[in-house]
Amino acid sequence: MKEINIGKIIVSKRREKGLTQEDLAAYIGVSKASVSKWETGQSYPDITFLPQLGAYFNISIDELMGYSPQLTATDIKAVYHRLADDFAAKPVAEVLTECETIIKKYYSCFPLLLQMAVLLANHHMLAPEPETHLTILETAVTLCQRIRAESDDMTLAQDTIAIESTCYLMLNQPAKVMELVGETVRPFPTDTEMLAQAYQMAGNPDKARQVLQISSYQHLLMLVSTTPSYLMLNASDLDRVATILTRTLGVTELYDLDALHPNTMAQVYYAAAQVYAIHQDADTTLNYLTAYTEVCVSDFFPYTLHGDDYFDAIQPWFEDFDLGVGAPRSEEVIKQSMLDGLVANPQFDFIKEDHRFLQLVKQLKAHLTKVI
Numbered sequence: 001m002k003e004i005n006i007g008k009i010i011v012s013k014r015r016e017k018g019l020t021q022e023d024l025a026a027y028i029g030v031s032k033a034s035v036s037k038w039e040t041g042q043s044y045p046d047i048t049f050l051p052q053l054g055a056y057f058n059i060s061i062d063e064l065m066g067y068s069p070q071l072t073a074t075d076i077k078a079v080y081h082r083l084a085d086d087f088a089a090k091p092v093a094e095v096l097t098e099c100e101t102i103i104k105k106y107y108s109c110f111p112l113l114l115q116m117a118v119l120l121a122n123h124h125m126l127a128p129e130p131e132t133h134l135t136i137l138e139t140a141v142t143l144c145q146r147i148r149a150e151s152d153d154m155t156l157a158q159d160t161i162a163i164e165s166t167c168y169l170m171l172n173q174p175a176k177v178m179e180l181v182g183e184t185v186r187p188f189p190t191d192t193e194m195l196a197q198a199y200q201m202a203g204n205p206d207k208a209r210q211v212l213q214i215s216s217y218q219h220l221l222m223l224v225s226t227t228p229s230y231l232m233l234n235a236s237d238l239d240r241v242a243t244i245l246t247r248t249l250g251v252t253e254l255y256d257l258d259a260l261h262p263n264t265m266a267q268v269y270y271a272a273a274q275v276y277a278i279h280q281d282a283d284t285t286l287n288y289l290t291a292y293t294e295v296c297v298s299d300f301f302p303y304t305l306h307g308d309d310y311f312d313a314i315q316p317w318f319e320d321f322d323l324g325v326g327a328p329r330s331e332e333v334i335k336q337s338m339l340d341g342l343v344a345n346p347q348f349d350f351i352k353e354d355h356r357f358l359q360l361v362k363q364l365k366a367h368l369t370k371v372i
Contacts, residue, residue, distance in 0.1 A: 005066035007041045013057040013064075014039075028052060070109045077324055080115045087123045088332035096127075096136070103143070110151040115322060117143040117163050121170070122328050137167045188219075210313040217311050224252055225264055228271035235275045245272055260308050262295045263327075269295065270341055277347040286356050289342065293360045296338045297367040303327040303334065335368040 014024050021035040028035075028049055037043040045053060054064045071079070079102065086095045099116060106112050117140040124136035144164035148157045161180055168176040192215040199208035227248045234240040248268065252258070258265050273288035304325040305318040318325045327334060342348065342361050351357045 006044060006064060007039045009059075009064055009066050010035075010045075010053070011039045013059070017057075027056060071106060071112050073111070073322065076109075076112050076115055077322065079112070080119055080323055080328075081326065083119055084123070084328065084333075085330045087119075087126055088330040092123075092127045092132070095123075107146075108150075110147045110153065110156055111322070113143045113147055114156060114160055114163065116140075117147075117160070117167075118323075118328060121163060121167055123333070124170070126333070134171065137171050140164075141167045141171075206313070210317070213307075213311050213313045214317050217307075217314055220251070220255060220257075221261060221264060224248060224257060224261075224268065228267050231271045231275050235278055238275075238279065241272075241275055255310070256308065258295055258298065260306075260311070262298060262300050263303070266292055266295045266338075274345075274347055277350070280350055282351050282354060285348070285351060286354065286360075289348070289357070289360055292341070293364050296364060301331055301335075303331070339364055339368060 010024075014021070021032050021039070025032045025035045028045075030049075034043070034045075038045050050061050050064060054061045057064065083095060083099060083102075086098070099120065103113065103116055120136050120140040120143075124133045124140075127133055127136060141164055144160045144167070147160045148164075151157055165177045165180055168174070168180070192211055196208040196211040196215070199205070199211060227244065230244055231241055234244065252265060252268070269288045269292035273285050273292060276284040276288065304327075305321070306325070307314045307318075329337075339361075342357075342364060348357065
């Protein structure tokens with residue numbers, strides 16, 4: 001990130017023009033000692049001199065101060081992942097203070113504010129006090145609201161709606177979600193398919209192929225990612241649950257989603273285990289917890305978004321993501337959440353003395369310790 005560094009800028013620009021400190025002092029109407037103090041950082045020019053200095057060097061006042069209210073996409077990615085690592089290694093209150101400082105400094109950099117909202121939503125649960133969880137989520141909501149109200153970027157504002165809605169769900173405010181996203185479910189737009197046809201007609205079949213792969217990949221993940229919620233919605237009807245799992249797992253096996261997107265599959269297996277735990281079905285619960293554990297101890301880390309032999313043209317798309325191909329949380333936080341999923345969920349208390357459950361915990365602990 002760029003800091004206010006007016007002294008170095010004045011030195012650089014003065015030397016570019018071949019001026020001495022006396023020359024600049026005479027032009028501005030101050031002493032040579034004043035210019036010297038500016039350049040060494042002992043003091044700053046009076047605010048009334050900034051337009052004169054900027055005009056003389058033919059630069060903006062922001063450039064003169066070495067400050068930009070906007071960060072580049074690369075800067076934002078670096079800030080996000082540094083703070084995500086800090087959440088895993090430092091006291092939460094300390095990291096939140098730094099987040100607040102960055103937000104205030106770049107309050108008009110809306111792409112940064114969106115990623116800060118994502119960061120807070122992804123790490124709010126690390127705070128030791130439940131009240132702080134709510135405060136962090138409310139801060140994320142406020143950032144989203146500012147982006148929607150102030151940004152002219154319609155795509156950014158649309159992305160913000162998903163983050164804000166997620167925060168409302170975690171705040172147990174379903175009415176806010178319905179108000180924000182609307183209650184009418186509309187068909188998927190066909191823009192992607194038309195774009196692929198346009199590329200093909202324009203003689204660019206490789207690009208058309210990539211676009212269709214991206215579309216297929218997104219639809220596949222959207223289909224499977226609804227499964228955990230749909231399972232919980234139908235938890236009282238085990239026949240329906242079995243049908244949901246048969247169809248979902250048939251699709252995921254066909255596309256080898258355990259390897260392609262293990263995070264999504266871990267959520268599916270975990271939700272299935274929870275449903276059968278509700279019915280105190282130890283064997284089936286343990287079967288799905290075994291699948292969950294196997295995904296977690298597979299080649300999960302280092303976690304990156306990737307294609308495979310079928311989705312072999314989508315890697316450049318991933319690499320253009322705002323946060324890159326990595327996970328939105330640090331590995332340490334993900335590993336702890338994986339383990340907590342087994343040992344800290346009271347729904348699994350009825351099997352916690354079962355040797356099969358204890359073996360899964362042991363397996364997961366051993367693997368996560370090994371890969372740290």
